[in-house]
Amino acid sequence: MTVTPDEYSLLTDLYQLTMAACYVKEGLDTKRASFELFTRKLPDGFGYLVAMGLTQVLEYLEQLKFSPEQIQYLQSTGIFDHVSDRFWDTLLDFQFTGDVWAVPEGTVVFANEPILRVEAPLWQAQLVETYLLNTINYQTLVATRAARLRDIAGAEATLLEFGTRRAFSPQASLWAARAALAGGLDATSNVLAALKLGEKPSGTMAHSLVMAMKAIEGSESDAFTAFHQSFPGAPLLIDTYDTVAAATDLASKVNAGEMELSGVRLDSGDLVSLSQQVRSLLPDVQIFASGDLDEYEIARLKAAGACIDGYGLGTRLVTGNPVNGVYKLVEIDGIPTMKQSSGKSTYPGCKQVFRRFVDGEIQSDTLGLVSDDFEDSQPLLQLVCQNGKNLQLPETLAAIRHRTQTNVASLPAIARQLQNPQSPPVMVSESLQKLTLKEEGRGKKGN
Amino acid sequence: MTVTPDEYSLLTDLYQLTMAACYVKEGLDTKRASFELFTRKLPDGFGYLVAMGLTQVLEYLEQLKFSPEQIQYLQSTGIFDHVSDRFWDTLLDFQFTGDVWAVPEGTVVFANEPILRVEAPLWQAQLVETYLLNTINYQTLVATRAARLRDIAGAEATLLEFGTRRAFSPQASLWAARAALAGGLDATSNVLAALKLGEKPSGTMAHSLVMAMKAIEGSESDAFTAFHQSFPGAPLLIDTYDTVAAATDLASKVNAGEMELSGVRLDSGDLVSLSQQVRSLLPDVQIFASGDLDEYEIARLKAAGACIDGYGLGTRLVTGNPVNGVYKLVEIDGIPTMKQSSGKSTYPGCKQVFRRFVDGEIQSDTLGLVSDDFEDSQPLLQLVCQNGKNLQLPETLAAIRHRTQTNVASLPAIARQLQNPQSPPVMVSESLQKLTLKEEGRGKKGN
Structure with a gap:
């Protein structure tokens, strides 16, 4: 089971399509809506996230x-028997605008x-929720982990992405490799990812x-010699027995001038003492x-003083608890909206993040409305797609990796530490506070 | 970044290809090798695993x-400059045999x-490791979680897979949907997965x-009416405000005969008291x-006495800590092999699992050699592909779901409980114990 880009229109939760059909029937489908994608809470132990996956979002749109x-398939399910014909015309004519x-x-x-933030006709902005969350949630998770790994291991360490066998599907391994390299790792073992x-x-x-060569040819040493002849630059794995x-054997070859060995790998045992x-x-x-x-x-x-120059990172880089991004309606037809469910309420209105730096370090962020204006602050959200047209110039992974590095370097130490990290303060602007109070009042009325 | 089946030959760790090239150079590539895929340890809190993903393995092979x-790409990397030309011929002529x-x-x-277990020419059996682990590890994780959910929720509960937005890539959402349905869930919200x-x-x-309809048309109640008219069978989400x-409002419509409501959904708050x-x-x-x-x-x-008939399952079904399956050489050219790395040693030789039932319940398993024979035991591993030819008849998801259910029902209660579950005893046959001791002795010699 694979998925190709021309199948992505159905790579969505059914309710995105049923709600779209309902919007069409009610004549609301073309109302201008704004949805924002954010996380309510960082994953445990994280002091920041590194945003990643926008390139795939823009390609998708x-x-x-x-x-x-595809339309015929939807009709054949019987689920849409009560919707108006205009819904099918809307799907057929659709491109993201x-x-x-x-x-x-x-x-x-x-x-x-x-x-x-997506600002689009209501049904379009709704439809894309599932894919946008899928790509941003996962790549942001892996990029953040990669940035943390680089931050702890130091600039000189070689960090290799080895996660493909544990990634959650082949495509996950490609996305993980991309996000890992963009987040700070040096290379991936995934051949297809590297090609792409x-x-x-x-x-x-x-x-x-x-094991194979020892069984047939008699010794681990023969296996090292054979592999090294074909791949003189590849590290040899020395912990099988x-x-x-094994290291003593290799040292005798190196010292005798028989082998120019560049690296070895340890995969088990007490890595401090062995290294x-x-x-x-x-x-x-x-x-x-x-x-x-x-x-x-x-x-x-x-x-503990281990003598390690590089690390292979797999399972704990590409699997685990997710970034729980959500995608919420913040404005419809010029009217700010907010969700008020117990423990899951959101801020209304189209927002901007204003970041204040002091001596190159992030001092605080202010979550404000797009109409807010703060001197000496940098607004983070930029217009990257207009009327469905991608405005982004393609960026190299190296450029994104550099931005990640610069961003992490601008964090206060307390956000980067591994034990109980804390994000810099995120304040809420006065105008957004007022709007929130006003909308809370409106939500309680007119059920 | 998507992946299509014709790209899967490069969806592998680089070392599978460099080792293959080394085997060719050493004339070992066609030696018959056996690799077995297993987990050393179940994920924390699990008493069993539900094996899943074989269908994708056989399609891939x-x-x-x-x-x-693809061969040209590999040559262009410069990594393979020292390998023999026969390696490239081997790749070009390759099909799994x-x-x-x-x-x-x-x-x-x-x-x-x-x-x-894969039994194949050494280089072929090696090459496929990465993909096999990728598909089996993830689908087994999701199928096991699905089986546990079904076991706890009971046969009458409706269990829906809602994980696409949190899955680790679009393809992961397809594989998760498949494994979830095969493991015991009733349906998926993923339209493309359902189609496939x-x-x-x-x-x-x-x-x-x-939120949108309330903002524009004035009430939550109007939103319910509109959606219900288009999709009379779909549950209404009633926790937005x-x-x-909301339930009181709906009850008045139902009691007045204005609405034939089939379901509602709660997504926040105290689910016990609210339900x-x-x-x-x-x-x-x-x-x-x-x-x-x-x-x-x-x-x-x-x-706690909640009145809940169905559950939507997402994040905790499709993400989290993985099943850490490994794929290890157990025999080469008729010679049993075992890995002896510290804390990671394996059992040598081609093995079979012999399962003993008493009154329909699994009493114990015996891990033995394929040459072992135990009366009143059922061997679990079957020949599913011979000389590269798939011997499996296609199975419906319903058939696999039924097998899952029967298998879970045959587990002792202690393996099914959520708190500190324990697997039934897995014994090691006398012949396998003897072979292991013998190979441990051989491994220590001739480094």
Whole structure:
């Protein structure tokens, strides 16, 4: 089961289409609506998020359309038997005609700050919710983790994305690789992702090669020699049987001038003690570590004096608890709206995030209305799509990675720390506070 | 960034291809190898896994090939400059020619039990590792969660898959929908997934419709009437402002004979008390609940006397910590192999799982060699692909769901409980114990 871009119109929750049909029947479909995408709360242990996935959002909006076959399928379900014919005409003629405001990929954001806003005819703005959340939620999660890993490991460390076997579907592995590289990692082992991203794939070797060659040819040492001859730049994996014995064997080859070894990888055991022993045996060789590593474990290894130059990151980079972004109606036909459900209320109106820096460091953000104006603050949301036309110039991964790095560097230390991080203050502007109070009053009336 | 089946040959870790090239150079590529896929440990809090994803594995193996353009890309990376020309011929001529043994989808398995075994020329069996782990790990996770949800919610509850917005990429949402339905859920809200799976999509309505109509037309009540006219069978979402007030309004319409309401959905607040109040107001209406629900929360709601007939399941079904399946070489050229890395050692040799039932309940499993034979035990792994040819007849989702249900029903209660579940005993056969001891001895020699 794969999905191609021409199938994305149906890659949505059924209710987006039933609500669209209802809007058409009620004559509300063309009313101008604004929806904002944000998270109410950062994932546990995170002090910031790195916004990612806008490129895929804009590609999606430009290509989105319904084929006659897709419309026929919807009709065949029997679900839409009571809707007006104008709904089907609306789908057939559809292309996205709205505007999108968004923060650039690689921008750090905090809870309640819009990552993007869609302003479009109501039914269009509604329809795209599911895909927009899907792409932004996941890529933002992986980019944030990558930024944290880079922040902890340091600029000199080599950070490799090895998550494909644990990613949640093949496409997830591609998106994870993109977000990881944009968030601060150096390379991915995923060959297809590297091809699509214009990057060079990276990798070492697996235990199976050592096991197979040892079984047939008699020794781990033969396996190292064979693999090194074909791939002299690839690190050798030395923990299949006895790490120190393997390193001793390699050291004798290196010292005898038989092998120009560039790197080794450790995937098990006490990485602190083993890496120190390997460093003393192979002082000029890069040492890579892997095996369920994350930023907390890297911090622990560094503090304990491990001699590790690079890390392979997989499971804990590409799986786990998600970023729970939501997409909420904030204005319809010029009227601000807010959700008031218990524990899930939102701020009404079209908003902007105003960021204030002092000496290059983020001092505070103010969540305000687009009509607000603050001197010495930088508005984060930019117009990136107008009347359905993508205004963004394509950006390289390197450019996004650089923006991520600059953004993370501008965070106060307390937002970057691993233990109990805290976001900088996000204040609510006076005009937004007033509007919120007013709308809360309106919501309680006229049920 | 999407992926199509003809791109799957590059959807792999670089090292699978570099190792393949090394095997070719060493003349080992055609040696017969066996790899087994299993998990060393179940995810925390799980007493069993429901194996899922075999259908996608077999499709992949049948379609796998390298195009001249893909080979050209690999050559252009410069990584393969030292390999023999025979490697490129091998890729160009490649189609999968191996055998696959596997447990049927929907079978419950425990730690260390192979979900599948690939027996193929070494380089082929190696190459497919990344994709096989990717599909089996994720679908097994979602199917297991779905089975647990069904087990706790009971046969009568309606369980709907709503996870697309939180899934890790569009394709992940398709795979999640498939695994969720095969594992015990009733329907998915994902329209494309439903189309591909031959199912009818399902859904309710969102807060935005209520908010938009209330802003323009003046009341939540008008929004309900409008949506109900177009979609009389769809549940109405009643928690946007005041749940009890909304239910009271609907009850007056129902009691006046103005509306034949089939269901309502609650997405926030105290679901126990609200569902009880709604039940007393709307006694004949189905009540659905949603909002970060999982099997633990459903158990809590039921125990507390909530009046809920159906659940929408999203975030906690389709994201989270993964099933950490691994894929390990167990035999090469007739020689059993085992990995002996610290804390990560494996059992050598081609294995079978022998399951013993007493009165329809799983008593114990024995992990043995394929040459073992136990009376009154059922071997779980079956030959599903021979010489590259898929032997499986296509199965309906309903058939797999039925197998899942039967398998879960055959588990002892302690494996099904949510608090500290325990798998039935998995014993190791005498012959496998002997082989393991022998191979441990061999591994320590001849480094």
